[in-house]
Amino acid sequence: MSAAERPVRGLIGTLVLGAVLAAGVARADGVDDFWEWFEYEHEALIAPATRVDRHEALVYWLGRIDPALSYELEDGGRRKTLTISADGDVNLFRTVELMIDRGPKVKGWKLVALRQKQRTLESVTVEPVTLDPATTFFDLYEDSAKIGVVFYLPVFDADNMAAYRIAAMRLMSQSVGEWEVGLDIGFVDFDNQQVRDMQFSRPFKDFKTVFAKLRK
Numbered sequence: 001m002s003a004a005e006r007p008v009r010g011l012i013g014t015l016v017l018g019a020v021l022a023a024g025v026a027r028a029d030g031v032d033d034f035w036e037w038f039e040y041e042h043e044a045l046i047a048p049a050t051r052v053d054r055h056e057a058l059v060y061w062l063g064r065i066d067p068a069l070s071y072e073l074e075d076g077g078r079r080k081t082l083t084i085s086a087d088g089d090v091n092l093f094r095t096v097e098l099m100i101d102r103g104p105k106v107k108g109w110k111l112v113a114l115r116q117k118q119r120t121l122e123s124v125t126v127e128p129v130t131l132d133p134a135t136t137f138f139d140l141y142e143d144s145a146k147i148g149v150v151f152y153l154p155v156f157d158a159d160n161m162a163a164y165r166i167a168a169m170r171l172m173s174q175s176v177g178e179w180e181v182g183l184d185i186g187f188v189d190f191d192n193q194q195v196r197d198m199q200f201s202r203p204f205k206d207f208k209t210v211f212a213k214l215r216k
Helices: 014-044 048-065 090-101 158-176 178-184 196-200 204-215
Strands: 070-075 080-085 109-113 124-126 129-131 137-143 146-153 185-192
Touching: 014 048, 014 090, 048 070, 080 090, 090 109, 090 178, 124 158, 129 158, 137 196, 137 204, 146 158, 146 196, 146 204, 158 178, 158 185, 158 204, 178 185, 178 204
Parallel strands: 080 109, 146 185
Antiparallel strands: 070 080, 124 129, 137 146
16 A cells, blocks of 8 residues: 555445545645645745735645644744644544655755644634633543543633634643644543532643643
8 A cells, every 4th residue: 555545544345445545646646736835835934924825825735635634833933844733633643644754845944743742832723712721721531541621711602612622632732742632632522610510620731740640
């Protein structure tokens, strides 16, 4: 099986094999197209005047590979970083790794697979939802072989559950890294801080420590 076909491993049966191989080829074509675009446009990605347009373009080109992929841009001055993320979806981790493996060498840029843990926790905004680590509390539970998480928020709107889940994956990735989040986190739920169970929660700054203890 070729590198482009490995992300679809695990699908079984000769009746779907042809469709699987075709999907792998289409994804590989999307990766090549993404990097060709990146090589041409990388100098404009950080420029404030083009940031909104470049965001839309990044979402478009990543979406051709898989709509669930996201990105993170960091301008370190002389060295900039583009991180490709699956927002904790372990089924896409291999796709992200293969994508970075195929990435070009561009002077002044570092290409990274999956969100890395950070020294400083920052607020995460996804559409109308913002999770601020300074005001977010959590509790962890054993969830079969994984760890379940409940977040307690100052304001919680259940109509935006999908955005909350993505924001939570990104916030947890800041604390422990996306690889660990994808492999070890099970269910993720939310509630407001007025509920009774809030009394057992911890501030998010403690997430890394509590998570590490429960993993053992």
